Amino acid sequence: MCRTVDLHQAVLARNDENALALRSYLGDRGTVAVNLLSSPGSGKTALLEQLLARAVAGGTPAAAVTADLATENDATRLARSGAPVQQILTDGLCHLEAGMLQRRLEGWLPEGTRLLFVENVGNLVCPASYDLGETLRIALASVTEGEDKPVKYPTAFGLAQLVVITKTDLADAVGFDRDAFLAGVRQVNPGVPVLETSARTGQGVDALLAHVLRCAAGEETHVPVLARQHERHTHRHGNGHGHPAEDGHTHADGHTHADGHVRPGVRGPAR
Numbered sequence: 001m002c003r004t005v006d007l008h009q010a011v012l013a014r015n016d017e018n019a020l021a022l023r024s025y026l027g028d029r030g031t032v033a034v035n036l037l038s039s040p041g042s043g044k045t046a047l048l049e050q051l052l053a054r055a056v057a058g059g060t061p062a063a064a065v066t067a068d069l070a071t072e073n074d075a076t077r078l079a080r081s082g083a084p085v086q087q088i089l090t091d092g093l094c095h096l097e098a099g100m101l102q103r104r105l106e107g108w109l110p111e112g113t114r115l116l117f118v119e120n121v122g123n124l125v126c127p128a129s130y131d132l133g134e135t136l137r138i139a140l141a142s143v144t145e146g147e148d149k150p151v152k153y154p155t156a157f158g159l160a161q162l163v164v165i166t167k168t169d170l171a172d173a174v175g176f177d178r179d180a181f182l183a184g185v186r187q188v189n190p191g192v193p194v195l196e197t198s199a200r201t202g203q204g205v206d207a208l209l210a211h212v213l214r215c216a217a218g219e220e221t222h223v224p225v226l227a228r229q230h231e232r233h234t235h236r237h238g239n240g241h242g243h244p245a246e247d248g249h250t251h252a253d254g255h256t257h258a259d260g261h262v263r264p265g266v267r268g269p270a271r
C-alpha cells in the first residue's frame, strides 16, 4: 500500500516537539529566549550589539546565539559587547530549528542567563514557520526595505509579538512611508506593538530593551490573531483534541491559551 508523506509537515511537527522540550529546558533555567527574524541586512546584528551592551551595562545577564549559512562575522561583532555569544552555521539551511539551538545551548548556556537573544538566519520566509521555544518573537524591517514588507510576508509579521522598524536615521533619505508601513502591520497583525529604532543613533534601543524585559517578566504579552487561528486549526485537525481552542482554557499538559507565547503547533502555512 502506498502512503503519501508530507515531508514538510513532518519536519515542522518534529520541530514543534523539540521546541516544546527547549521551552521547558529554558524555563527550568529561568532563561527567556527572544527570536529575531528579518531579511538579510536589515540590522539584526547592529541592534543586538546595542541591546547586549546595554543589558551588560545594566547588570542583566544576557547571551546571544546567531545563525548564518557562512562566516562567524556576526558572533565576532556581538562578542564585543562582553556578553557570551555562540555562532551556529546552518550548513545551507535557510532557518534555525529548535533542535539545532538546543544542541548549541547544552553545556554552554551560562548559569543564570536571563535573556537569550537568538538572531535567526536573514530570511523572511523559512524562519517564520519554526518555533524556537522563544517567549518573544520579534520581526524587524528596515526603512530601506520598503513599506510593503508586512503584507508581502504575512507569516513573518503576522506571528510576531513585536515589530521593530530599524535604521530610522535613514527614513527621510529613502522617503519611508511610516503610515503605510503601520497600516500593513495592522492588517496582518492587529494590536502588535511597534517600536522604532536606529542602531546608528541609539534611538529607541533603551525602549526596546525595556519592552523585552517587560515581556520576560510576563508584564507584556501580545497573542497574534494568526497564532490563534493556527492554534484553532491545529486543535481541530492536528492534535486529536477535536475541538477549537478558546483563549484562556487550560489543557491536560498544562499549557493555556492566554500565556502569550507562540506555542508549538502555532506556525505559518507550509511553504
Ligand SMILES: Nc1nc2c(ncn2[C@@H]2O[C@H](COP(=O)(O)OP(=O)(O)OP(=O)(O)O)[C@@H](O)[C@H]2O)c(=O)[nH]1
Residues within 6 Å of the ligand: 038, 039, 040, 041, 042, 043, 044, 045, 046, 047, 074, 121, 122, 123, 166, 167, 168, 169, 170, 197, 198, 199, 200, 201
Ligand atoms: N544607517 C544605519 N545603518 C545600519 C543600522 N543598522 C544596521 N546598519 C547597517 O546595515 C548593514 C547590515 O546590518 P547588520 O546588522 O549586519 O544586518 P543583519 O540583519 O544582521 O544582516 P544578516 O545577519 O546578514 O541577516 C550594516 O552595514 C550596518 O552597519 C542603522 O540603524 N542605521
Ligand SMILES: [Mg+2]
Residues within 6 Å of the ligand: 044, 045, 046, 074, 119
Ligand atoms: Mg546579522
